[in-house]
Amino acid sequence: MLTERQMLILQVIIDEFIETAHPIGSRAISKKGTIPYSAATIRNDMADLEEKGFLEKTHSSSGRIPSEKGYRYYVDHIAASISGQSDEYIIKDLIQDGFYEFEQIVQLSAEVLSELTNYTSIILGPEMMETKLKQIQMITLTPHTAVVILVTNTGHVEHRTFTIPSEINPSDLEKMVNIINHHLAGSPVISLPELFNSEIISMMKKYMDDFDQTYQYLKTAFLAEQPVKLYIGGVSNILMQPEFNDVEKIRTFLTMMEKEDEIATLLKQTDDGINVTIGQENEVEAIKDFSLITSTYRLDEGQHGTIALLGPTRMEYKRVISLLKVLSNEMTEALYMWYKNNG
Amino acid sequence: MLTERQMLILQVIIDEFIETAHPIGSRAISKKGTIPYSAATIRNDMADLEEKGFLEKTHSSSGRIPSEKGYRYYVDHIAASISGQSDEYIIKDLIQDGFYEFEQIVQLSAEVLSELTNYTSIILGPEMMETKLKQIQMITLTPHTAVVILVTNTGHVEHRTFTIPSEINPSDLEKMVNIINHHLAGSPVISLPELFNSEIISMMKKYMDDFDQTYQYLKTAFLAEQPVKLYIGGVSNILMQPEFNDVEKIRTFLTMMEKEDEIATLLKQTDDGINVTIGQENEVEAIKDFSLITSTYRLDEGQHGTIALLGPTRMEYKRVISLLKVLSNEMTEALYMWYKNNG
């Protein structure tokens, strides 16, 4: 479909545009020397490429810029093969350094990723899918307040403070917590609500006087939806990109970034491995002007999180893709080591 | 120092400028009717006000805008007396609704505050100053990993996951945790490091074989500096303000907002009650173009947090001040009720 030369021209244009964000003219390409043909020849090919939808003009006598279809072709046919190297060591060093806190490493990764690329990085914390309940603790603060702490096998901790109404007997609550620990420890967190209903209720009826209220209470206390944690890095970095020359664009972008739950659902839907969605390919209206590159990392079987970079469609695809590959591999490996060595 | 009329003029100009963000001319004031004098008279007074430093011109033939000194005068002499009403109920309703989670109410307050004002709100979580240790829990995840959970009497939970090196005997760690709970429960969190050194070390030497390592470990595990939590609301809201017409200003603002620790230290330094710092009065370079209004709320004796609104110097001082007054009172009261009723 595309001649050898046309492909080359497309590549040069995209590379150049990614760097400068300015439309590229035939003369400029010719002078660069990468393609040993005259401006006129290149001009003809460019006209063809435009006709086929890989290039666009901003106005009738401007240079060409890549269309989304052009980027797509570039990502699929051209950028795929190349791997970056220089960033690799930064990432590896980052992960190597001490690793006591999962959250720290993730937050740090998000920041470094953004710093390295000047795009916005978003890391979705591991989903609790296959996380298992390790233990529940209830600690009474005052006769009528308590904090319930839920610990998973991955070391994740959730807690919730609540008031104990006077109708409820604190010792009932304690009994209940014991029952839960005894019967549900080791169960996947995600199935807790269900198990709670099926297994625990009957148990409790035996042991407790005032069942209903206690039940309702504990239920809301720790079955409330547990938000997936989102680590966002360098929201201000992306504003360095020349496409944000317009105040209005910044506003819409930032407003979008504040809707963390939407972003989370978006990232959850990604497939395994590297994933590139360009402009209009994105289903979410708000990022139809952006490209989103995602990569998954795994903690344990079935348990995975997502690393993403959000930038303008004019993105350094080659570099970003290899960067995400390295990072997600390193994260997977680091986490694997952590579990296997210690487990 | 200022005549009655000059004060009135200053007030009208500031009120008007706060609303429109455009320089105000003498004719406009005269036509408004609030001041029954001709434009020329007002013009003379305005010249005086400028000479005294309360007003400025953007250029030689523009209308006047308030100077920072002008705002200061306004805040001290004019805005002080007035109290807003309409927002009051929103705040009260907000706080009234269920109150299980301290964090939730704070985050929500931050968002509402920003929504109501279109400034950026920052709430500093309560300092741990006088918070007391309730209990420490250690839960082993695998033979070589554990999570240490620290619970305070206010229901605040800190946790830290760490690896147990093979040199350390897990049962030693457990002993240690018991010792800590036994001896330090009820002690102020802030003095834990010190108490740890003075009281616990001797205890531990008696009971444990491999003291040194265990000690070092637990120490880093929960004496690491506990960051004060910062709740920021509506970073994108403030961009609605016309002073953010410039992309560069947005960039610097956002870059500043990402430095959470700096903001935290800034807010920690505030005195009790309402505090208004206007423009250059701010010590931190980055917000010398902004005004910061802070208010404190208290949890328990000695324990307090800060609510702040950050906006352009052209701020709705009257409204914001009364808003913060109401909110901090409501928060103080709600927290007070929570403790006393349940404690």
Next chain:
DNA sequence: GTTAGCACTCTTGGATAGCGAGTGCTAATT
């Protein structure tokens, strides 16, 4: 198939002029 040449298009930046809002001053009015 490739290239040189040329007319045409469109953006960008600088220069200029006119308009409007506002001031400062002076002289007249109360």
Next chain:
DNA sequence: AATTAGCACTCGCTATCCAAGAGTGCTAAC
């Protein structure tokens, strides 16, 4: 003595125009 009307002057803002520059598309020549 305080207030006001009148008027010249200043400055920013906008529109318009112009020239330069970059790039295209097409045609004709190589």
